[in-house]
């Protein structure tokens with residue numbers, strides 16, 4: 001079969017920067033620390049790392065294989081490679097997930113911009129936790145302001161995607177990712193030198209095994225899934241842009257390690273400070289937006305640290321939203337033959353409408369509910385709790401059972417160029433272990449898992 005040469009990332013570093021950029025996002029810096037805080041610290045960290053290795057790595061490798069073999073967007077890749085046309089539904093489901101994730105993700109991303117603005121204009125100074133909490137509620141429930149920030153953020157994302165894969169995604173992530181690493185290491189170093197900070201490190205690294213229960217295990221699995229951008233076709237799309245000579249296995253190890261290191265660094269930056277200032281680590285989703293400004297206000301040099309932190313959060317969100325938008329745009333350009341600009345405009349308008357619904361549901365539409373959930377909660381729950389785990393199961397089942405073993409091995413070894421000593425273990429995992437494990441997460445998140453334990 002002859003194939004038209006597909007656009008691709010120009011360099012190996014570009015591949016890692018783009019894929020790690022997708023993985024590293026609000027999930028690492030906002031969600032990971034609060035999940036860890038809620039689930040008992042070190043024990044959660046341990047289980048999380050196990051989940052990344054046993055669950056995340058095989059799914060990511062499968063997505064890369066499907067994308068690079070199929071040389072297409074998720075819907076196209078499944079249609080080309082699958083024996084039944086129905087397989088393309090998995091890809092279409094991924095595109096729908098992208099829309100819905102973007103619907104609430106751009107809202108939170110917009111908040112990070114407001115918080116950069118607040119940090120720069122000294123908005124956190126002399127406010128206690130109660131005042132900061134009130135300020136957060138006032139802002140997020142406001143009608144125009146969060147939508148304004150969200151629009152700006154969406155335009156930024158759209159601009160990068162219009163610029164294209166190599167000049168837009170690769171170039172921007174190659175600059176933003178090292179910057180992000182630098183900022184988070186600096187914040188981590190600052191945090192561990194705080195007096196009283198050692199308790200935070202103990203909380204983070206000392207696994208209290210009595211805290212491990214089925215819920216902690218399942219939460220950690222869910223977090224690994226979300227954080228690594230799995231189950232919705234992001235890594236299939238990026239996989240299709242990876243050159244044939246690049247080593248997929250190595251890329252997966254690099255991307256998952258970077259994602260995990262950054263999540264841990266974020267926790268190192270946050271927990272010593274939380275303990276030093278006597279704040280409850282199990283605070284939940286408000287940890288970043290309410291507690292951290294409070295902490296920064298009480299720190300020497302807090303002005304600079306707070307700006308750095310929210311810039312970091314914004315950059316991390318941006319490298320994730322561009323990957324989410326690219327999934328939709330790749331599908332629209334290839335499946336519906338739209339021009340890249342038209343595809344970006346069309347999808348951005350759709351996301352904008354979803355984003356308005358999600359943003360207003362924090363305020364004037366807070367009593368508009370579907371299945372008892374506000375729009376924000378609905379988009380979040382439907383994707384993270386149903387579509388992504390389901391996608392992950394179907395993708396590993398597809399790679400393990402529907403694709404030819406030889407084709408998968410040839411893809412992983414780049415036609416014999418690399419040794420794939422891990423192949424048997426990988427195959428065993430995607431055939432028997434990973435889909436079953438994700439299935440258990442799915443049941444649990446739907447609230448049906450309890451009878452299993």
Ligand code: PHE
Pocket residue numbers: 022023024025026027028101226227228229230232234320321323324
């Ligand atoms: N992994 C991103 C994060 O941690 C979120 C994301 C999910 C991005 C799915 C792309 C696809 O924030």
